[in-house]
Amino acid sequence: xxxxxxxxxxxxxxxxxxxxxxxxxxxxxxxxxxxxxxxxxxxxxxxxxxxxxxxxxxxxxxxxxxxxxxxxxxxxxxxxxxxxxxxxxxxxxxxxxxxxxxxxxxxxxxxxxxxxxxxxxxxxxxxxxxxxxxxxxxxxxxxxxxxxxxxxxxxxxxxxxxxxxxxxxxxxxxx
Amino acid sequence: xxxxxxxxxxxxxxxxxxxxxxxxxxxxxxxxxxxxxxxxxxxxxxxxxxxxxxxxxxxxxxxxxxxxxxxxxxxxxxxxxxxxxxxxxxxxxxxxxxxxxxxxxxxxxxxxxxxxxxxxxxxxxxxxxxxxxxxxxx
Numbered sequence: 001x002x003x004x005x006x007x008x009x010x011x012x013x014x015x016x017x018x019x020x021x022x023x024x025x026x027x028x029x030x031x032x033x034x035x036x037x038x039x040x041x042x043x044x045x046x047x048x049x050x051x052x053x054x055x056x057x058x059x060x061x062x063x064x065x066x067x068x069x070x071x072x073x074x075x076x077x078x079x080x081x082x083x084x085x086x087x088x089x090x091x092x093x094x095x096x097x098x099x100x101x102x103x104x105x106x107x108x109x110x111x112x113x114x115x116x117x118x119x120x121x122x123x124x125x126x127x128x129x130x131x132x133x134x135x136x137x138x139x140x141x142x143x144x145x146x147x148x149x150x151x152x153x154x155x156x157x158x159x160x161x162x163x164x165x166x167x168x169x170x171x172x173x174x175x
Numbered sequence: 176x177x178x179x180x181x182x183x184x185x186x187x188x189x190x191x192x193x194x195x196x197x198x199x200x201x202x203x204x205x206x207x208x209x210x211x212x213x214x215x216x217x218x219x220x221x222x223x224x225x226x227x228x229x230x231x232x233x234x235x236x237x238x239x240x241x242x243x244x245x246x247x248x249x250x251x252x253x254x255x256x257x258x259x260x261x262x263x264x265x266x267x268x269x270x271x272x273x274x275x276x277x278x279x280x281x282x283x284x285x286x287x288x289x290x291x292x293x294x295x296x297x298x299x300x301x302x303x304x305x306x307x308x309x310x311x312x313x
């Protein structure tokens with residue numbers, strides 16, 4: 001494999017946290033409220049991943065994302081378990097690809113419960129597909145300077161004489 | 176003669192011909208109505224798709240975080256396995272071809288993502304095919 005012993009990999013203990021043990025329809029049902037509740041953590045993690053392009057550098061941000069999601073689903077389980085499971089059941093069984101359109105009634109019940117208990121609104125349907133500005137304390141990653149080669153061919157000085165071409169140009173357009 | 180005419184009467188346009196504005200106007204009206212319905216349908220389909228994409232993007236960071244952790248664990252397992260497997264081979268260094276690295280000028284700590292076949296090199300063939308042909312299963 002391409003990973004040599006010089007590459008620093010985190011150990012098994014550093015990487016082991018409690019994961020979110022939920023199925024696809026459950027995650028989809030909670031997706032909008034989860035995204036809103038954990039917006040800061042999610043943005044921080046994705047910013048880190050996209051800036052540094054290295055999964056090893058963003059372990060702690062990833063752990064924050066997972067723990068936030070766990071807390072959110074625990075909260076839902078405590079306050080709106082019945083409504084949530086009703087919605088999940090509807091999403092799971094109404095269509096082959098878990099689309100939201102057939103489940104607006106159960107969704108409204110669930111939204112109302114979340115609004116009443118946790119004061120969390122459902123964001124607009126295209127909220128997470130929009131461009132957002134994320135305010136962060138994270139330092140900007142260093143920008144790689146353009147490479148300078150010592151043995152590069154030296155160019156002409158900028159004030160080198162540039163006389164007109166002796167026989168004109170070869171530009172031919174309609175003769 | 177009269178009876179034959181009554182029995183067999185050819186279907187003809189109304190006297191003076193069809194009204195041209197009615198033909199053309201009818202066509203335009205039907206097309207405009209159909210176009211409007213098509214527009215409504217398109218809009219609904221786009222909104223449905225956008226909502227699904229939005230929900231997927233909302234849970235993407237959570238799934239990516241979990242995937243990253245498992246990926247790094249598996250990389251470590253693969254490296255340990257290779258260390259163990261090639262222990263008795265003279266001159267073998269893990270992650271290189273007998274000490275010849277993939278990149279000479281890159282940082283030693285650079286994480287190179289292994290190819291798919293390399294990632295599954297110590298796994299069973301069944302696991303490999305299950306993952307490789309996951310598109311056929313779903």
